Amino acid sequence: MFKKxxxxxxxxxxxADTLVQASEMFVKGVETMDNVSEFAKNMKELESKCDVFTHxxxxxxxxxxxxxxxxxxxxxxxxxxxxxxxxxxxCVSRFDMYQVTExxxxxxxFADVLKRSTYEIQKAIRLMSxxxxxxxxxxxxxxNDLENEGDELLRRSIKQLFATITDPxxxxxxxxxYERLEETTDSCEDVAHILESIVMRNS
Numbered sequence: 001m002f003k004k005x006x007x008x009x010x011x012x013x014x015x016a017d018t019l020v021q022a023s024e025m026f027v028k029g030v031e032t033m034d035n036v037s038e039f040a041k042n043m044k045e046l047e048s049k050c051d052v053f054t055h056x057x058x059x060x061x062x063x064x065x066x067x068x069x070x071x072x073x074x075x076x077x078x079x080x081x082x083x084x085x086x087x088x089x090x091c092v093s094r095f096d097m098y099q100v101t102e103x104x105x106x107x108x109x110f111a112d113v114l115k116r117s118t119y120e121i122q123k124a125i126r127l128m129s130x131x132x133x134x135x136x137x138x139x140x141x142x143x144n145d146l147e148n149e150g151d152e153l154l155r156r157s158i159k160q161l162f163a164t165i166t167d168p169x170x171x172x173x174x175x176x177x178y179e180r181l182e183e184t185t186d187s188c189e190d191v192a193h194i195l196e197s198i199v200m201r202n203s
Contacts (some may be wrong), residue, residue, distance in 0.1 A: 006068050007060050009129040015053045015081045016118070016125040022046045022088050023111070023118040029092065030107040033100075040096035047089040054082050073198050080191045081121070087184030088114065091177055098173045106157040106174075110181040113153065117146045117188035124195050133203040136195050143192035150185030154178055 022043065029039040057078045061071055094100070124139040157178045165171045 006129075008057060008068060008074055009125075011053050011056050011060075012074075012077060012081065012125050013129055015050055015078070015085075016122040018046055018050050018053070019081060019084055019118040020115075020122050022050075022085050023115040026088050026092070027108075027111045027115050030111045031103070033095070033103050036092075036095045036099075036101050040092045043089045043092040047085050050082055050085045054078055069198055069202055073194065073201065076194045077191070077198070080187065080194050083187040084118070084121070084184060084191065087180065087187050091180050091184065094173075094177050094180065098177075100173060100177065104174075106153070106160075106178060107181070109153055110150065110178075110185070113146050113149050113185055114181075114188070117143055117185060120146070121188065121191050124192075128195070128198065133199045136199050140192040140196050140199075143188055147185050147189035147192075150182050154182040 025039075025042060025046070029036075029043075033039075057074065061067070061074065067074060120139040120142045124136045124143075127133070127135045127139070158175060161171060161174055161178070165174065
């Protein structure tokens with residue numbers, strides 16, 4: 001069904017690998033919060049790299065008559081993968097803009113959820129490239145479970161925030177970042193939903 005080294009799947013794999021790279025950088029960054037400006041700069045570079053992959057897929061879609069799976073599925077998956085990296089980059093840019101430089105346990109817990117999510121995405125995209133579509137379901141289920149972890153973490157963190165922080169500016173900053181982190185776990189689940197759709201249409 002799929003061509004060997006198909007440009008679409010090769011580029012999607014590159015995007016998934018970049019997500020893993022970004023999530024690992026995110027984990028290291030929030031564990032230390034040493035140089036937030038440098039952290040933001042490095043994450044922006046990865047986000048730009050992912051944008052290049054997105055443009056590659058758009059260009060190929062415009063010139064390719066027959067695609068290995070539905071064009072809409074390729075576009076939806078590309079957009080969803082890009083959204084995950086955009087979410088991580090948006091969080092790190094807020095660390096820099098809001099001058100958030102202190103190590104925070106909630107950032108670390110969210111970073112772990114995101115890292116595990118990108119590993120599942122990477123495995124699922126690899127299986128898709130290898131035509132092992134039914135095996136993708138296992139990773140989609142794990143992504144749904146991880147998104148639930150993100151939901152629960154947001155509930156706990158917001159409750160803790162209002163119970164312990166009295167300065168309104170600090171509260172607003174952290175609340176926004178926590179919510180953006182949870183939205184990024186939602187983006188990982190969006191990838192799972194699109195993968196499920198691709199499995200149903202092509203298996």
